[in-house]
Amino acid sequence: MRKLTIVLLLVFTLVLSACGNNGGNTSATDNxxxxxxxxxxxxxxxxxxxxxxxxxxxxxxxxxxxxxxxxxxxxxxxxxxxxxxxxxxxxxxxxxxxxxxxxxxxxxxxxxxxxGAVFIARKDSGIHSVKDLVGKTVAVPTKGSTNEISLRLLLKQEGLKVTTDTSGVQIITRAPADTLVAMRQKEVDATLIPEPWGIQLVEEGTGEVLVDWDKIPPNDGxxxxxxxxxxxxxxxxxxxxxxxxxxxxxxxxxxxxxxxxxxxxxxxxxxxxxxxxxxxxxxxxxxxxxxxxxxxxxxxxxxxxxxxxxxxxxxxxxxxxxxxxxxxxxxxxxxxxxxxx
The missing domain is CATH 3.40.190.10 (Periplasmic binding protein-like II)
Known part of the structure; x- marks a missing residue:
């Protein structure tokens, strides 16, 4: 009887050890x-x-x-x-x-x-190069987004400044779906936007590619x-x-x-x-x-x-x-x- 008790205690101890010894990396995925x-x-x-x-x-x-x-x-x-x-x-x-x-x-x-982001200019915006963005409004998905970072690098390469008036380039935020609407309604002049939104603007005839994805900074896409x-x-x-x-x-x-x-x-x-x-x-x-x-x-x-x-x-x-x-x-x-x- 004593031997049986010792065996049961050992088994119980091993079970507890197995349950508790996860090292902070549990494999228990139930629920x-x-x-x-x-x-x-x-x-x-x-x-x-x-x-x-x-x-x-x-x-x-x-x-x-x-x-x-x-x-x-x-x-x-x-x-x-x-x-x-x-x-x-x-x-x-x-x-x-x-x-x-x-x-x-x-x-x-x-x-x-x-x-996978492209720079699209509205077809009737008069924008034919990055230099033409002075006095224009450009949309990005949100403040501090990767697209805004790329846009700021692109503008810096061309010697352009980000401003809140027409002396430079104005950056505004719009969700990609809202940017499509804003471009159609001529509320914004251009956008640096992730796919598939860019190609959609081109296919529907609203915009044209000003800077293709493999020329967007940093590191050329x-x-x-x-x-x-x-x-x-x-x-x-x-x-x-x-x-x-x-x-x-x-x-x-x-x-x-x-x-x-x-x-x-x-x-x-x-x-x-x-x-x-x-x-x-x-x-x-x-x-x-x-x-x-x-x-x-x-x-x-x-x-x-x-x-x-x-x-x-x-x-x-x-x-x-x-x-x-x-x-x-x-x-x-x-x-x-x-x-x-």
């Missing part, structure tokens, strides 16, 4: 809900495919529920991840940098897409426009799931490269699910030609974009020499995922 955020732009195509093809669900497992939130701009996304409304998702570096420097509680864990980020809390608690999210992103990229025709239809379907309206496959095909889908993350380019935000006054309470974004990027999970592939 877990993972909140994923992304924007309603074709530049987030790998995320669209990963959702539509079930890559996230397959990777996370049947016990994990996925809830998706679609945002109109990166600023709202960045606020949501910093305040734990979402766990991970896709966003541009501009607003993410600004928020990270305030909260420092989420990280870039993979790239997803470089480039080869700059991070869509990144996969995750909250520190999610990484610490569910590191394995964070790695699975990276894998889903990589599968999304691979699928678009290997099955482009199928991808167009799936992206349109996901757009309809996120925004209530799909998009003509012809437009999506044209938009995808303006993307460089990649998992790579260029710290040097991101730092150059942060300097623009600093100069524009979006980064406050910190001196430029204290801008350290090395902690903002954690590619260790990506390295592990690619090593195991």
């Amino acid at each position: 877990l809900t993972v909140h994923i955020g992304l924007l309603k732009n074709v530049t987030h195509a790998p995320g669209f495919i990963a959702l539509k093809n079930g890559y996230f669900q397959d990777a996370f497992g049947a016990n994990v529920k996925i809830e998706v939130t679609a945002f109109d701009n990166g600023s709202d996304f960045s606020t949501a991840i910093a305040t734990h409304q979402i766990d991970l998702g896709f966003v541009g570096p501009g607003p993410a940098i600004n928020q990270f420097l305030k909260s420092e509680n989420f990280r870039i864990i993979s790239g997803s897409n470089n480039g 080869n700059y991070p426009l869509t990144l996969l980020v995750a909250s520190d809390k999610f990484i610490q608690t569910h590191r394995d799931l964070a790695k699975q999210a990276i894998e889903a992103n990589l599968k999304g990229i691979d699928f678009i490269h290997s099955h482009p025709e199928e991808a167009y239809e799936l992206i349109s379907a996901e757009l309809k699910e996120l925004s209530g309206k799909g998009m003509d496959v012809k437009l999506i095909k044209g938009a995808l030609k303006h993307l460089n889908l990649t998992d790579e993350v260029n710290l040097e380019v991101i730092e150059s974009m942060a300097k623009v935000s600093f100069d524009a006054g979006y980064i406050k309470d910190i001196s430029e020499d204290k801008l350290d974004l090395s902690k903002f990027i954690d590619l260790s999970l990506l390295d592990e995922v690619k090593k195991d592939r």
Whole structure:
């Protein structure tokens, strides 16, 4: 009897140890809900495919529920991840940098897409070159957005200033869908806008390309426009799931490269699910030609974009020499995922 009691105690101790020894990286996913955020732009195509093809669900497992939130701009996304409304998702570096420097509680864990924004001038605006933007109004999705950073760099290259009067270039904010309406109604003269909105303006005859995607600064279009980020809390608690999210992103990229025709239809379907309206496959095909889908993350380019935000006054309470974004990027999970592939 005594031997049986000792055996039972040992078994009980081992069970307790197994349940409690997770090292802060629990694999218990029963009743877990993972909140994923992304924007309603074709530049987030790998995320669209990963959702539509079930890559996230397959990777996370049947016990994990996925809830998706679609945002109109990166600023709202960045606020949501910093305040734990979402766990991970896709966003541009501009607003993410600004928020990270305030909260420092989420990280870039993979790239997803470089480039994919175009500069469109309204056809009857009299704008034929960047120099013609003096006295004109240009729309960007939101203050501090990656598109605004690119616009400010473009204007600086041409020696133009951002002003609030007609002596320079006036920048206003409009959600991409609202920008289409504003261009049609001649409320704005031009826009630096992510796809598929740019190609839509061209196809409908409202605007024309002033600066194509592969000439947009920084780095002639080869700059991070869509990144996969995750909250520190999610990484610490569910590191394995964070790695699975990276894998889903990589599968999304691979699928678009290997099955482009199928991808167009799936992206349109996901757009309809996120925004209530799909998009003509012809437009999506044209938009995808303006993307460089990649998992790579260029710290040097991101730092150059942060300097623009600093100069524009979006980064406050910190001196430029204290801008350290090395902690903002954690590619260790990506390295592990690619090593195991």
